[in-house]
Amino acid sequence: MEETKKKPVKKTEEAPETKAAPKLTKAEEKSKATTLRIIAIILWVLAIGFEVLAILTLLKALYIPGLSQMWWMIIFIVLDLACCLVAGFLWKKASFLDPFKKTNNKVGFVILNQLGVIMAVICFLPLIILLFTNKDKMDKKSRIIVTVIAIVALLIAGLFGANFNPISAEEKEAAEHTITDNVYWTAFGHKYHLYEDCGSLKNSANIYPGTVTDAIDAGRSEVCFFCANRAEKEGMDMTGINVEEGVEELTGD
Numbered sequence: 067m068e069e070t071k072k073k074p075v076k077k078t079e080e081a082p083e084t085k086a087a088p089k090l091t092k093a094e095e096k097s098k099a100t101t102l103r104i105i106a107i108i109l110w111v112l113a114i115g116f117e118v119l120a121i122l123t124l125l126k127a128l129y130i131p132g133l134s135q136m137w138w139m140i141i142f143i144v145l146d147l148a149c150c151l152v153a154g155f156l157w158k159k160a161s162f163l164d165p166f167k168k169t170n171n172k173v174g175f176v177i178l179n180q181l182g183v184i185m186a187v188i189c190f191l192p193l194i195i196l197l198f199t200n201k202d203k204m205d206k207k208s209r210i211i212v213t214v215i216a217i218v219a220l221l222i223a224g225l226f227g228a229n230f231n232p233i234s235a236e237e238k239e240a241a242e243h244t245i246t247d248n249v250y251w252t253a254f255g256h257k258y259h260l261y262e263d264c265g266s267l268k269n270s271a272n273i274y275p276g277t278v279t280d281a282i283d284a285g286r287s288e289v290c291f292f293c294a295n296r297a298e299k300e301g302m303d304m305t306g307i308n309v310e311e312g313v314e315e316l317t318g319d
């Protein structure tokens with residue numbers, strides 16, 4: 067048998083063997099985020115289209131046979147909401163895969179992360195205002211029903227579109243730089259843990275391990291408060307890393 071020549075594997079000190087590779091490379095994260103953002107924008111445009119149809123139906127500029135004015139409006143509002151919800155979900159997912167930069171752009175950072183809320187307002191508020199101002203275009207009972215549905219849709223879209231735990235590109239980079247060991251997260255929430263035996267993981271049925279990149283990609287953007295405290299005591303520098311806000315008394319030693 068012929069001997070196969072094997073290239074010696076280079077071992078660098080920066081990348082110890084124990085460090086697992088994230089599921090997605092930086093380039094894959096970026097391209098996936100771009101795709102998700104494009105789909106989200108298309109869905110928001112569609113949502114505005116359904117809002118326009120609802121408005122035209124209200125103003126009786128559009129007549130579609132088969133159902134009453136009220137039912138067509140409800141259908142358009144539901145379609146508007148469906149597009150908004152999926153768009154908001156995809157937009158948020160993208161902002162964990164490829165977060166926006168915060169440095170020198172604090173206002174832009176908030177706007178981009180909360181675009182789901184802004185779009186929810188754009189996709190429903192004009193219709194709601196017109197429902198209040200066009201009292202003669204629809205009978206009172208139907209108008210009240212449609213108005214309530216539109217307001218509820220606005221609230222649902224706004225709530226689901228909001229990003230309650232955004233992360234910046236800088237914060238993700240800091241976490242990836244500092245935290246090289248596996249981290250742990252659960253099916254719900256927005257935290258990840260540095261220690262598998264963290265007290266707040268005790269009652270979780272499913273614990274997912276992975277790199278800090280995987281955790282953030284999965285929408286877990288903050289280090290658990292208890293894990294962060296413990297890591298700091300063990301000498302880890304948490305500068306620049308998104309840490310869960312904790313109870314004031316617990317921060318003291």
Ligand SMILES: [Zn+2]
Pocket residue numbers: 258259260261264265266267290291292293294
């Ligand atoms: Zn923890």
